[in-house]
Amino acid sequence: MRVGIVGYGNLGKFxxxxxxxNGSKHELELDFIWNRTYTKFDESIPKELILTDLKNVVGRSVDLIVEVAHPGISKEYGSLFLTVADYFVGSPTAFADPQVNMSLREAALRHQHAVYIPSGAFWGAQDIQKMAxxxxxxxxxxxxxKHPSSFRLEGKLKVVNDKLMQDSPATAAVTLYDGPVKELCSLAPNNVNTMAAASIAAHNLGFDKVIGRLVADPSLKKWHVVEVDVTGNTTADGNTxxxxxxxxxPAAPGAVTGSATFHSFWNSLLLARRQGPGIHLC
Ligand SMILES: NC(=O)c1ccc[n+]([C@@H]2O[C@H](COP(=O)([O-])OP(=O)(O)OC[C@H]3O[C@@H](n4cnc5c(N)ncnc54)[C@H](O)[C@@H]3O)[C@@H](O)[C@H]2O)c1
Incomplete structure (x- = not known):
């Protein structure tokens, strides 16, 4: 299977x-690598693998395009990618934008390609999708x-979190956000991929009804914690x-991406094949 990688930051390099x-062991071969900043590539990357313009995916014989750059890539190029290959969306917060959500789903169906969403830190994705x-x-x-230094936030959340980091000695945990995932995706695009994957799996609730809570906890110096609470049907006698x-x-102090996430990503990539057209959590 020929794979194109879009983005050459921490995840892309990994x-x-x-x-x-190790690709040949898993029938994986690199078709191309693209990065916004061309100079980031060192000599270990064969020059013929470097793609300078993403529009040039058209005409390549690539089977799977993997985005590990920014949710903006899906908005600008996601539908184009799906004309030639399956698409693995590493930054699924892109789906919080209803237009991107619709255009990717339409393109996948029209061109009979799969969209793969890595479940990341979202535990029980397949079970929740079955319930949906x-x-x-x-x-x-x-x-x-997470520890406040592990969040990369925008707007009002950034103001509260920055104040927490300045406070000395560290204060108690603070809930930065508690509400629909949809709004949170633009306030914390690099932190809530897990919640975006949850909103895609829980498709009967979606980004408007899945609830996201972000808690900045100064005592969590070495950990990222994700809790998932699910409720289902209630019986006639009131049991839910x-x-x-x-x-x-475990995560290094200040790290946005926990160490287990890299290997989880790799395993998701190995599952991203032969699942047919449509949206698949992997
Ligand atoms: N699904 C998950 O569980 C999960 C986990 C971790 C990271 N991610 C997401 O994957 C992506 C990559 O993560 P990372 O840790 O490698 O990040 P990173 O910051 O190390 O690398 C990002 C790369 O993309 C490039 N980039 C940044 N903004 C861009 C833009 N607007 N257009 C094009 N290129 C751009 C940067 O130059 C850099 O090379 C991020 O969007 C991140 O939110 C997802």
Whole structure:
């Protein structure tokens, strides 16, 4: 399977390195690498693999295009990618924009290609998707707890979080946001990919009804914590189905991406094949 990588930051380098070293074991071969800043590539990258203009994906024999750059790539190029290949969306917050959501779904169907969404730190994605398929999913809340220095925020959330970091000694945990994931995606685009994946899996609720909570906790110096709370059907005698999971991922102080996430991403990439047209969590 020929793979094109869009973005050469932490995740892009990790994936390119693994494909160049180990790809053949998994039937993966690099077709191209693109990055906004061309000078970032060192000599380990064969020149013939470097794509200078993303519009030139047309005409290449690439099977899967992997975005690990920015949600803006899906908006600008996602539909074009789907004319030639399957598309692995590393920054699924892009789907919070209803127009991007619709255009990617339409392009996937029209060109009979798959869109793959890595489940990332979202535990139980497939089970939740099954509940959404059966309309038995009634509530989903994803809570992300991190040290304030591990958040990259915009707007009003940034103001509150910056103040927390200046406070000395560290104060108690503060809930920065508690509401629909849709609004949160533009306020914390690099932190809430997990919540975006949740909103895509929970398609009967979507970005408007899946609830995201961001908690800045100064005591969490070495951990990223993700809690998933699910509610389902209620029986006639008033008992409600529920699941709660707590994922604790060791992370270096200040890191936006926890260490387990890189390997989770690689495993998602290995699953991103032969699933047919449509949207797939992997
Ligand atoms: N799905 C998940 O679970 C998950 C986990 C971690 C990161 N991510 C997302 O994957 C993407 C890459 O993460 P990373 O840790 O490698 O980030 P990074 O900052 O290390 O690298 C991003 C790369 O993309 C480029 N870039 C930045 N903004 C761009 C833009 N507007 N247009 C084109 N290129 C741009 C940068 O030059 C850089 O090379 C981010 O969007 C991040 O939010 C997703």
């Amino acid at each position: 994936l390119v390195d693994l494909i160049l070293r 398929n059966m309309e038995s999913l009634h509530g989903l809340t994803v809570t992300m707890k 189905f529920s699941v709660k999971s707590v994922r604790k991922n």
